[in-house]
Amino acid sequence: HPDPQGYLLQREREMAAVYRLxxxxxxGFIAIIIILVGLSLAAFFFKWRNLSLLKLLLLMVVATPLALLxxxxxxxxxxxxxxxxxxxxGVALALRRLEPVKAMVLLGAVTALLIVVDALLGAWLQQRSILGYDATAGPRYYGIGNEYMGALLGSSLLGLSCLLEKNKWLAGVVLTGIVLVLMLPGVGANFGGALAALVGYTIALTGFSLVTNKKYRLPAVLVFAAAVLVLVLVNLGGNQSHVGRFFTAVAADPREFWQVVQRKLSMNWRLIRWSLWSKAFAALFAAALWVFFSQRRVMAQRFGLFWPQVRGALAAALAALALNDSGIVAAATTLLFMTLPLLYYWFSSSSSARDSHSL
Structure with missing residues (x-):
């Protein structure tokens, strides 16, 4: 850098500002998510007639990860x-002019694309975003943090929701690229995120036949094991991230593996107990299940089958929860791009039904 001292002082000011805000x-954002989910359910039970404001708020909240980046x-x-x-x-006002599915697909695709591009360019925006990682607090200093890892999983599945139905091979190529972005030590450096993506994307593309059909189980296990091996080998070579150093330490002393697992489980449990993200996850998860199972026929008739995206997002969120030390954060941001679009689709179908009856 031509002025290293000036650059370091500037970064110190930026990190202090992120830490403060x-x-x-x-x-506040998490509280808005929880309140919005509650209002959305109240709108159903009390049969609110004017849903335009709720729909606008849903779009604004789904657009927040993109805006904060x-x-x-x-x-x-x-x-x-x-x-x-x-x-x-501004994003919400522009998108509400579009058909609901097109609006959400576009928002998901743009969000995922920007996260990937930012990661490829060194995560410059994520390092300075309040939804990114806080270097002062010290959870992460490079790559893709768990907040945006979850956002990437959810937004990519949302952005590809139509393609998952029409062209699974092309969708698979795109999703494979995202897994690579997450796992590469010089880019995403998020091993747990790569595994969660592998689980969620596989379920989105193939469904649950890998579990229910015996003839697919062994090939699925072998493919997953091969993918994990590739992740390990990639992180062992070149400039190692914390993931590569972990594997090196495990190779030297296998007991290190269980110590790290225990430490990560302890951290995850602490966050589940005390973090507001756990409340957001619970609200988003419960609302998604309720909307899907109670309103799936109405929305399927109006918006087509979006089950691949839903099952993939659910699987990715649960995998992120299990495979990361702050997995509750990633799980919540993943579900943000599943539950709120479901609510938006549902409100849109309700509005359309009322309009048709009024005619």
């Missing part, structure tokens, strides 16, 4: 909060 703003360009700015509201509102 991250907690109150993210807690873009706003990493102005870390710590006093304009961050109004810019966040203005950007998500």
């Amino acid at each position: 991250r907690s109150p703003l993210i807690k 873009v706003l990493g360009a102005i870390p710590g700015s006093l304009w961050l909060l109004p810019a966040w509201v203005a950007l998500t509102l």
